[in-house]
Amino acid sequence: MYSLEVNNHIERINQIVHHGVMVPDIDPAVASSWGRCVNDYGLDPESSRLPPVLTHAERIARSEQKRVLITEAKHEMNILYQQLADPELAVVLVDTDGCILHMVAADHLENDLSGLGLRLGAIWSEEEVGTNGMGTCLVVGEPIAIRQTDHFLFKHILLTCSAVPVMDHTGKTIAVLDVTSRSSLLQQHSLVLIGMTARMIENRLLTVNCKHAHPVHFHSRPESINTVHDGKLMVEEDGTIVAANQSALFQLGFPSMQELRRYRFDEIFQLTLESLLQRSMQSSFHPVPIYRAGASSRFFAVAQLPPAGSTTLTFHTAPSKPASLPAQEKAPESANSPARTSRQGSTPCVELGDRFLREQFELAQRVVSKGVPILLYGETGSGKEVLSRAVHDRSPRRDGPFVAVNCASLPESLIESELFGYRAGAFTGAQRQGRSGKILQAHGGTLLLDEIGDMPLALQARLLRVLDERKVTPLGADASVDVDIQLISASHRNLTDLVARGEFREDLYYRLNGVEIRLPPLRDRQDKHQLIEAILQEEAGKPMELSEQVLKVLMQYVWPGNLRQMRHALRTMAVLADGTTIGLEHLPGPLADLHAQPAANSTAPAGLTDCMTMEDEHEPVNPLQESERITLIQLLETHRWNISDVARTLGVSRNTLYRKLHRHNITLSTQGSATSM
Numbered sequence: 001m002y003s004l005e006v007n008n009h010i011e012r013i014n015q016i017v018h019h020g021v022m023v024p025d026i027d028p029a030v031a032s033s034w035g036r037c038v039n040d041y042g043l044d045p046e047s048s049r050l051p052p053v054l055t056h057a058e059r060i061a062r063s064e065q066k067r068v069l070i071t072e073a074k075h076e077m078n079i080l081y082q083q084l085a086d087p088e089l090a091v092v093l094v095d096t097d098g099c100i101l102h103m104v105a106a107d108h109l110e111n112d113l114s115g116l117g118l119r120l121g122a123i124w125s126e127e128e129v130g131t132n133g134m135g136t137c138l139v140v141g142e143p144i145a146i147r148q149t150d151h152f153l154f155k156h157i158l159l160t161c162s163a164v165p166v167m168d169h170t171g172k173t174i175a176v177l178d179v180t181s182r183s184s185l186l187q188q189h190s191l192v193l194i195g196m197t198a199r200m201i202e203n204r205l206l207t208v209n210c211k212h213a214h215p216v217h218f219h220s221r222p223e224s225i226n227t228v229h230d231g232k233l234m235v236e237e238d239g240t241i242v243a244a245n246q247s248a249l250f251q252l253g254f255p256s257m258q259e260l261r262r263y264r265f266d267e268i269f270q271l272t273l274e275s276l277l278q279r280s281m282q283s284s285f286h287p288v289p290i291y292r293a294g295a296s297s298r299f300f301a302v303a304q305l306p307p308a309g310s311t312t313l314t315f316h317t318a319p320s321k322p323a324s325l326p327a328q329e330k331a332p333e334s335a336n337s338p339a340r341t342s343r344q345g346s347t348p349c350v351e352l353g354d355r356f357l358r359e360q361f362e363l364a365q366r367v368v369s370k371g372v373p374i375l376l377y378g379e380t381g382s383g384k385e386v387l388s389r390a391v392h393d394r395s396p397r398r399d400g401p402f403v404a405v406n407c408a409s410l411p412e413s414l415i416e417s418e419l420f421g422y423r424a425g426a427f428t429g430a431q432r433q434g435r436s437g438k439i440l441q442a443h444g445g446t447l448l449l450d451e452i453g454d455m456p457l458a459l460q461a462r463l464l465r466v467l468d469e470r471k472v473t474p475l476g477a478d479a480s481v482d483v484d485i486q487l488i489s490a491s492h493r494n495l496t497d498l499v500a501r502g503e504f505r506e507d508l509y510y511r512l513n514g515v516e517i518r519l520p521p522l523r524d525r526q527d528k529h530q531l532i533e534a535i536l537q538e539e540a541g542k543p544m545e546l547s548e549q550v551l552k553v554l555m556q557y558v559w560p561g562n563l564r565q566m567r568h569a570l571r572t573m574a575v576l577a578d579g580t581t582i583g584l585e586h587l588p589g590p591l592a593d594l595h596a597q598p599a600a601n602s603t604a605p606a607g608l609t610d611c612m613t614m615e616d617e618h619e620p621v622n623p624l625q626e627s628e629r630i631t632l633i634q635l636l637e638t639h640r641w642n643i644s645d646v647a648r649t650l651g652v653s654r655n656t657l658y659r660k661l662h663r664h665n666i667t668l669s670t671q672g673s674a675t676s677m
C-alpha cells in the first residue's frame with residue numbers, strides 16, 4: 001500500500017517534469033518547483049534525508065544577527081497562533097536561507113515535526129528539502145500554499161503549508177512567515193490572517209529600524225488609519241522619507257522605494273512634516289485631511305513623534321515658539337506637551353470602569369510619587385505595560401523616558417547586554433560604538449521589567465546590585481555610571497512560588513516589592529462591555545456596531561489572552577465586516593466555535609483550541625466550582641499550559657487533571673509553546 005502511494009507520487013512528478021504533461025489539479029508554481037527539484041537540485045522524491053541544521057554556535061550568531069526580526073515577529077506570531085486556534089498547526093518564521101528562526105506550536109506537534117527535521121536552526125530551503133511552503137515561497141517571492149502531495153519529498157505529504165513573504169521597506173524579502181498544518185483543510189480566512197500578520201511584522205520593523213524618524217500614517221479613508229491597510233512613511237525632520245511600507249508606495253503610485261526617496265515629504269504632500277505634526281497634535285492624533293501635491297487626491301494622515309523620543313521638531317512646535325504659526329496651528333499647552341502626548345497617543349488609555357482596578361491604579365499613583373518600587377501582577381495580555389505607562393504618565397517623572405523590557409522575549413544570552421549595555425568591542429559581534437542598556441536609557445524616568453520571573457539567576461544578582469548602589473556598569477566597562485529610575489516589575493507568575501523553588505532571589509523579591517498591584521484578568525472585569533466598545537472604536541476607526549449575538553459571545557468568552565486577544569479579535573472582525581455591523585459570520589477562530597457549540601452541550605467543541613468555558617449566562621454558577629476553574633486557568637497560565645507541571649503542583653495525576661479540565665470545559669489544544677533561536 002505504502003509503496004503504491006510512493007509510486008503514484010513519483011509517477012505524477014515524472015509526468016510533469018519529464019513528459020511535460022499538465023495535470024489539472026497541479027498549480028503551475030508547484031509544477032515549476034518540481035522541475036527545479038529534479039533538474040537544478042538533483043533531489044529524489046523518495047529521499048529520507050533530513051535537512052541540515054546549524055550548529056549551536058552558528059545558531060547563537062544567527063539569532064544575534066536576526067535579533068530585531070525575531071523580536072518583532074514573535075509577538076505577532078503568538079497572536080496569529082491564538083487566532084488560528086488549531087493544535088495541529090505550527091507558525092514558523094524562516095530567514096532568506098530558509099533557516100527556522102522561531103516557531104510556535106503545541107508540544108506534541110513540535111515533537112512530531114522535529115522527526116521530519118522541522119525544528120529551530122534547520123534549513124527548509126527548496127534546494128534542501130524540495131517543494132515546501134517556506135522554501136518555495138522564498139524562490140517565487142509570493143504567497144503560496146503547498147498542500148500535501150504538492151510537496152516534492154514523499155515523506156512530507158501529510159503536511160499543508162501556507163507561506164507569505166515578509167518584506168523590508170525596499171520590497172526585498174527578508175523572511176517568510178509560514179503556517180504548517182497536519183490538516184488538509186486550508187481556510188481562506190487563515191491565508192488572509194497570515195498575510196495580515198506579515199504586514200504587521202513589516203510595519204513594526206519599519207518603526208524599530210527608523211527610530212529617529214517620524215512615523216506618518218495615511219490613507220484615503222480616515223477609518224483605515226492605524227489598521228494593517230494604512231500607508232506608513234518614516235520621515236526625518238528635514239522631510240527626507242527614509243522608509244515606506246508597500247501600501248504607502250501603492251497609494252502614492254511609486255513603483256519602488258528608490259523612486260519615492262527622490263522626493264521630500266513636502267514635495268509629495270502640500271505641507272511640511274512640521275505642519276502635519278502640529279495639526280496631528282491639535283486633533284489629539286486623529287487623522288487630518290492632506291492633499292497630494294500637484295493633484296487633487298485627498299488623504300487623511302497622522303504624524304507622530306519618533307519612537308526614540310528626541311526630536312528638535314517637537315521643540316519648534318513648543319509653546320515658546322508659536323509666533324510664526326497660523327492661529328489654528330498653534331501647539332498645545334504644556335499640559336499636553338508633545339513628548340507626553342506622543343507617549344500617550346501611542347498607547348490606549350486605561351479604562352477604569354472596574355472598581356477593583358481603579359483602586360489598584362490609585363494605590364500605584366500614590367506610591368509612585370514617593371519612588372516606591374511597584375510589583376505588578378497580571379495574566380498575560382491583561383494590560384501590565386499599558387497600566388505601567390499610565391502610572392508613569394501621571395508620576396513626577398512623566399517628562400522622563402518610559403522604557404519597557406520584556407525579559408521573557410529576549411534570548412537569555414542577550415538580556416545582559418540589553419539591560420546593562422556594553423562598551424565598544426566588549427564581545428564578538430558587539431556594535432562598534434557600544435550600546436547603552438535599557439537601565440541607563442530609563443535614567444530620569446521609569447523602567448518596566450516585564451516578566452521579571454524569567455530573568456536568569458545570575459542576572460538577578462547584577463540587577464540587585466544596580467538597585468542597591470544606583471549605579472550601572474556596562475559589559476566590558478571599568479567605570480560605573482549613576483542611574484536614577486522608578487522601577488516597575490511585572491509578572492504573570494507568582495514570584496513567591498519562584499522564591500520557594502529557588503528560582504528567584506529572595507533579596508531581590510523584597511527589593512522589587514515596595515507595593516504589590518494586581519491587574520484583574522479580563523474575564524473578571526466589570527467594565528468588559530465598555531472595553532469592547534472602546535477597543536472596537538479604536539480598531540475600526542469608524543462607528544461600528546456588534547450584533548446582539550456577537551456581543552453575547554464576546555461577553556461570555558473567557559479571554560485567556562485577555563485584552564491583547566480581545567483587541568486582535570475585534571481588529572479581525574472590523575476588517576472582515578464590509579459594512580458597519582459585525583455579525584456572527586465575522587467571528588474569528590475560537591469565538592466562532594463558541595457560537596457554533598449548541599447551548600445544551602457542555603463539552604468543548606472539537607477544534608476549539610483556546611482555553612474557554614461556556615456557561616449559560618442564566619445558569620447559576622456554583623462559587624466553589626467557579627473558583628476551582630479560575631485557579632486551574634491561572635495555574636495553566638503560570639506553567640505555560642504544561643499539563644505535567646500543573647499536575648505535579650496540584651499533587652494529582654495527569655488523568656485526574658484532564659478529568660477536571662474536562663469538567664470545567666477547559667480545553668488545551670492551542671496553548672502552544674514558542675521556541676526561537
Ligand SMILES: Nc1ncnc2c1ncn2[C@@H]1O[C@H](COP(=O)(O)OP(=O)(O)OP(=O)(O)O)[C@@H](O)[C@H]1O
Nearest residue numbers: 348349350351380381382383384385386563564567
Ligand atoms: N486598558 C486598555 N484598554 C484597551 N486596550 C488595552 C488596555 N490595556 C491593554 N490593552 C491592549 O492589550 C494588549 C496587551 O497590553 P499589554 O502589553 O499592556 O499587556 P501585558 O499584560 O503587559 O502583556 P504581557 O503579559 O504579554 O507582557 C495591547 O494590545 C494593548 O493595546
